[in-house]
Amino acid sequence: MARVALVTGGSRGIGEAISKALQAAGYTVAATYAGNDEAAAKFTEETGIKTYKWNVADYDSSVAGIAKVEEDLGPVDVVVANAGITRDAPFHKMTKDQWQQVIDTNLTGVFNTVHPVWPGMRERKFGRVIVISSINGQKGQFAQVNYAATKAGDLGIVKSLAQEGARAGITANAICPGYIATEMVMAVPEKVRESIIGQIPAGRLGEPEEIARCVVFLASEDAGFINGSTISANGAQFFA
Numbered sequence: 001m002a003r004v005a006l007v008t009g010g011s012r013g014i015g016e017a018i019s020k021a022l023q024a025a026g027y028t029v030a031a032t033y034a035g036n037d038e039a040a041a042k043f044t045e046e047t048g049i050k051t052y053k054w055n056v057a058d059y060d061s062s063v064a065g066i067a068k069v070e071e072d073l074g075p076v077d078v079v080v081a082n083a084g085i086t087r088d089a090p091f092h093k094m095t096k097d098q099w100q101q102v103i104d105t106n107l108t109g110v111f112n113t114v115h116p117v118w119p120g121m122r123e124r125k126f127g128r129v130i131v132i133s134s135i136n137g138q139k140g141q142f143a144q145v146n147y148a149a150t151k152a153g154d155l156g157i158v159k160s161l162a163q164e165g166a167r168a169g170i171t172a173n174a175i176c177p178g179y180i181a182t183e184m185v186m187a188v189p190e191k192v193r194e195s196i197i198g199q200i201p202a203g204r205l206g207e208p209e210e211i212a213r214c215v216v217f218l219a220s221e222d223a224g225f226i227n228g229s230t231i232s233a234n235g236a237q238f239f240a
């Protein structure tokens, strides 16, 4: 039977590419989203991948949502914590709300996504936890104290989970994308985008599929000895 992969924020952007790549690799995929019903419906129509709506920032909704996924598709063996948001502001202007929303979604959201599937992975002696962090969690970024804190936190999560899961056949790894050509990045003014590209030695943005291929590899049986690692995919913009 095909393994089941759960991708949070799997209906758009990088998550969409991850969902499609896992499907192409033979997984039964469940993709979650927060509120953009239109994008989710279009995604399901195009791919046949089932979508589920819940807020990753809410633990009880995550538990209930994951229970529904497992009822529909079977136990989750691969979990990709990809859902994330930005609420940028220079620190002196950052509000408590901007701080808290990003912490709740990007950091607590990873706990809420992985915690409910962890006992099943331990019992079945197999699991793959893949967290989508960011280059800005490695190097920090102007106006992203909140975001960088969460993405650095992701690295602490996978390094700790790796130690706890290793004997149970579970790996936990992070991918740190650099700037990727998603709607979010393509929507910034061309001048700003050009200046971003100017900082990338590769001379281009990354493609969502380039992140998705890293996920497919980390999810595979072949990657069983890679545990607690961070894969940087950033066109040589930063070396951790």
Ligand SMILES: NC(=O)c1ccc[n+]([C@@H]2O[C@H](COP(=O)([O-])OP(=O)(O)OC[C@H]3O[C@@H](n4cnc5c(N)ncnc54)[C@H](OP(=O)(O)O)[C@@H]3O)[C@@H](O)[C@H]2O)c1
Residues within 6 Å of the ligand: 008, 009, 010, 011, 012, 013, 014, 015, 032, 033, 034, 035, 036, 037, 039, 054, 055, 056, 057, 082, 083, 084, 085, 105, 132, 133, 134, 135, 176, 177, 178, 179, 180, 181, 182, 183, 184, 185
């Ligand atoms: N794009 C980049 O250059 C870049 C670089 C480094 C790291 N990353 C990281 O990669 C991940 C994906 O980024 P992206 O650019 O692909 O984002 P995106 O295009 O904005 O898509 C975000 C996805 O996450 C979902 N989502 C957001 N908040 C959620 C919540 N509270 N509960 C459940 N789902 C939620 C969205 O659902 P809706 O469709 O319903 O809104 C959407 O499916 C993020 O963790 C981001 O930090 C991105």
